[in-house]
Amino acid sequence: MPFSSLGLLPVLQRAVEELGFVQPTPVQAAAIGPMLAGRDLLVQARTGSGKTAAFALPLLQQWLNGAPQAPKPVRGLVLVPTRELALQVGQVLRDVSSRMPGLAKIAVVFGGVSINPQMMGLRGGADIVVATPGRLLDLVRNNALKLGQVETLVLDEADRLLDLGFNEELSEVLALLPAQRQTVFCSATFPPAVKALAAQLLVEPQEVRIAELVAALPDIEQRAITVDAERRTSLLKHLVLASPDDRALVFVATKYATELVADKLGRVGIRAGYFHGEMSQGARTATLDAFKAGELQVLVATDMAARGLHIDALPVVVNYDLPRAAEDHIHRIGRTGRAGGKGLAISFITTDSEAHFRLIEKRQGQRVPREVVAGFEPTAVQAAVADESAGADDNASTTPAGAGTGLDPNGGVKGKRPSKKDKLRAAAADAASDRAARKPR
Template sequence: MPFPSLGLAPALSQAATDAGYLAPTQIQGTAIPAILRGQDVLGLAQTGSGKTAAFSLPLLQRWAEAPRHRSRRAVHTLVLVPTRELAAQVGETLRILGQHLHERPKIAVLFGGVSVNPQMMGLRGGADIVVATPGRLIDLLDHNALKIGNVSALVLDEADRLLDLGFAEELQRILALLPAQRQNLFFSATFVPAVEALAAQLLNDPLRIEVEATEATVPDIAQRAIEVDTSRRTQLLRHLVQQQKWTRVLAFVATKHAAEIVADKLRKAGIEAEPFHGMLSQGKRTQVVADFKASRVQVVVATDLAARGIDIAQLPVVVNYDLPRSATDYVHRIGRTGRAGESGLAVSFITADAEPHFRLIEKRQGLSVPRERVEGFEPVEVAVAAPAAKPLTAPGVQSPNGGIKGKRPSKKDKLREAAARVATGNKP
């Protein structure tokens, strides 16, 4: 199915082709006609499904066709995203896809972590499309730098992450300032109760589109699980990068501190590596992503949240240095590789203590990943067993350690016992 058959204008169809979209993905083929009709959409899709283009293309067309006052630009489309990297990514996609329009929209990308003043200056004269993180948008609204009372379309991208980051109150403030009559597009990778409640509040008779994670990511990704001791994971990562000649690797760790430590050790071993986490300045994060895309950096060691903004078209390898907290996060991580028809590799380091958690991930994702060992890195650690439970006795029966099972002495009982010992001359 070609893009023009979805109802897109020739300029947008050509821009999609120029951007490398050979044919619409599942979510694009379903969402684009609905959005062009003005219908609300609820999209449940994993990373790599093509959802950014799925809402960008039709919203650019609706903006181009909408009547507007030329004297001052009013915000037509508002896209809310959880992270600054994703804001930059969505803004860039909109610019690329809108490049052949007769009149190009003014796109403002707004996020925290940088001075608010340049963004305020950039909003002079208004903006047609705003891509923003909720916190920075509220800052700019409080400064009267822009108004959103005429917004025609609202997009919540990665709504589950917006709620995970605690943006619920900010979202409610923003929603209260928007016009009641508008188009709402809601995209999320998961549909937990909080996300479901927000969707019910936001959407009006939406078209529901579900793209299974396995359809979007898993078929093109080889998965490996390598057993290794906790203390030797960095050495194993270095060994694999060098032996397998991996050109670009995104390694996930649990904490900002771990990202710094692992990247530093890799650099000392002669591997170009950089940490990537929320405590870095925006300039540094932007530079790391640019260097990674240009292959000037070989390994990026990232936390889950920060890595949401890393979008590399041809990322060959993802490594779970630390396992993710949930099966859903596992899908998010491995979905960073194997995109756009490319094959990918996802490697998980399995320590003795992490083995039960990985079995749970396998169960919830319907996976069975054979365990491997790498010569020279065979693990010797054994998972620490839980302490044995004390022998149980029947209620009301004296236990070997004294006391009555099922009836713990109260504070008053203990005071009485102490007084009795004193009265009889026995020391406690």
């Protein structure tokens, strides 16, 4: 199906051709027509599927069809959860707009930087605004823009907007918008909170569900390596040093861990940087630019990097810590294998994270065989978990996996671990036995 069959104006068709878009992706083919027709949309598609262009092109056509006004009223509003996603969406809109007559004014605004340049940039209005909710409200309170003429609202990564606690800000923004408008929800996952908000705001929406999961695509290989928690950093060093030409995006659970792991990698000569939400915008941008340019081999990041980042030809993603939400696994590994390229996603599986990874496997509908790396074999307990998870060999003993280790063959832990007092008593008993053995007879 060519772009010419979707109802786009000739000027937009030429723009996408100049940008190298040969044919629409599935989500673009399904969403552009209904959005051009003014329908509310509920769009579920994986990261990297092209959903940004699916709403960007109709927004620009809406601008082309509108009558020029001064100052420019905001007709299109895109709300996003992070600065990086705001910049990415704004870049797509500007790339297309730059190939059209009468350049549309695209404003990209977010927190973490001075508000004054953004206020100055909004003098004379804007045609389309891409914003994080908090900064958008700041600008409204400072009379830098008004939202009374918004014709289309897009919530991009709607689940993440709610995960990051934007509920109150969203309510304030929605109260400022016209009741009669088009609303578009875009996200890779739709947990109950998002479904409830969609039911409240969307009017007879057209549902576009591209249910293909990143994890199921043949161009992303997944590996699950069992390892003791305290040896993950050593294993990471080993894997990175074994592939010195490959860049790797490594996900950890906390801000502190990003800095700690990056520092340990740096001590063995690995060019590593860290990325988290408490960094200044300038530092975040500089770090990402260095990683994209290949000046850094490894970027250690929190889930702040799981969405909205496009890094060309990123070969490897590593889950040093598993994501708290099983759905975020899709977003994380979606940083690799983009635009038809091949990618590798590696997850470190510890004793404590085995059950959670099974849930991730269930959600993604794909089993990932457990493996060990020579020299980094886990303890006997963890090895038993890995053996049980991978399945015993047909010719092996029929003793249930985990027998004699305190592990239930079905994955649970039987009984209770020895308490500190139990360990002290056992140590005292061993010492007494040693003393008795040394006594002369």
